[in-house]
Structures are given as structure tokens and as C-alpha cells.
Amino acid sequence: MDRKSNLRQIALAALIALGTVQVAGAQALANGASAAVVSQPGTTAPLPGTPQAGQQGATALTPDEAKQSAAGNVAELQQMIRGSDLSELRTTYNGSYGASLLFYGKEMTYYVALFQQKNFWRVIKTQDATRADMIYQGFARQTQQLSEVEIRRTQLEAQKAFTERMIALSQDRANRLQADLDVAHQQQSIVASQQQQTRAEATALAQQKASAQDQLKAAQRQVRELQRQLDSGLPTQ
Secondary structure, eight states: OOHHHHHHHHHHHHHHHHHHHHHHHHHHHHHHHHHHHHTSTTOSSOOTTSGGGTOTTOOSOOHHHHHHHHTHHHHHHHHHHTSSOEEEEEEEEETTEEEEEEEETTTTEEEEEEEETTEEEEEEEESOHHHHHHHHHHHHHHHHHHHHHHHHHHHHHHHHHHHHHHHHHHHHHHHHHHHHHHHHHHHHHHHHHHHHHHHHHHHHHHHHHHHHHHHHHHHHHHHHHHHHHHTTTSOOO
8 A cells, every 4th residue: 555545544534533523513512402402491301400310319409490490380280280181199288388299191200389279389390200209298398387377377366266256255245144233233123112112001001900990999889889878778688
């Protein structure tokens, strides 16, 4: 093989190597763009920070998951709930707060939602069942913490309402007792007046009776005297 043939082979190898590098670079750029599109909120690809992304066993949300939770996952889940393909695996309620673990079987995707009064607050999407369950457990604990003040307020409102109701019942009872006492005092005054009048009438009647008895005795003496005078001079038996 002459010198010119060697030079041609070296040049050809260099061109092949350069083309390989350019193709690899273009493929890397294409892959990077695809990854950027896939990682946008609302897609069905594994979220960055999930076990597929190389963070096995993480319990806290990654920045990417937090961004997705605040972005399109909420709207996506709200849209999917209107259909019948989404399965509710678990739900925890604490006061007006709740956490749900939902599963979209067609794409083997889990949705973990934190909500208040049926309004989604945060939604995390992942294709890893273990991570989905860990996030769900974290959301469930969060609902318990968030609801403590709300539950306490509900209890205090109930206690206040109960106390006010007991006050009203006690006041009503006091009003009834006062009314009964007023009636008793009024009736007692009437009875006392009647008793005084009755005693006065009894005293007057006693005097009238005594006078009548005196008159009866006098009349009886007069009858006996007249009878004696009438019988005077008549033979006695």
C-alpha cells in the first residue's frame, strides 16, 4: 500500500469519526429536548425525582415534583376525574382536608392529591407505586396537622353553642320559676286578704250570733211569762 492510499484511509477515518461525533451531539440535543417536553406538567412520563430518576427511597417532594404539583397536574387530574378510567385506591379525611391516592391503569400512573373541601391543592404524578404510597402517607399526615386548628375551632364552636343553649335553657327555667313565684306571691296576697275579710266576717257573725241568742233567750222568757199569765186562775191538775 503506497503513501497516498494511507493518507486516503486516514482522512476517511477522520471524516467518519467527525460524523459520528456530530450525530451523537445531535442525538443528545434531541434527547434533551424530548426529556424537557416529557417532564412538563400534565404528561404521563415518570416525574423527575421519582425512583426512575435515581432517587430511591426519597420521602420529600423534589423541586420538580413541587413545580408539577403547582402547575398542570391539578388541571389534568380534574379533567380525568370526569371520566371513568381513574380508580380511587385510598382516601384520608381530616376535617375539611383530605389526601387521595388515585390510579390510572391505562398508563400505570399514580396521582397523589392533597385537597381541601373537594378543591385540589397539590397533585403529584408518578409511575412508581412505592413512591406514590410514600407521598400519600406524607399528605395524609399533613392533613392531620392542617386540620388540628380547624377541628379545635369546631369543638370550641360546639362548646360555645352548647353553653349558650344551656344558658338559654337556664334563663327560660329561671323565667318560669320567677313567673310561678310571682303568681304564688299574688295568690298569697289574695288569700291573705280573703283570710282577713273572712275573719272579720266570722267575728261579725259571732257577734250577731251572740246577739241573736240573747234575743232568743229574751223571747223565750217573754213567752213563758205570757204563758204563765194566761194560765193564771185556771185549775191545776
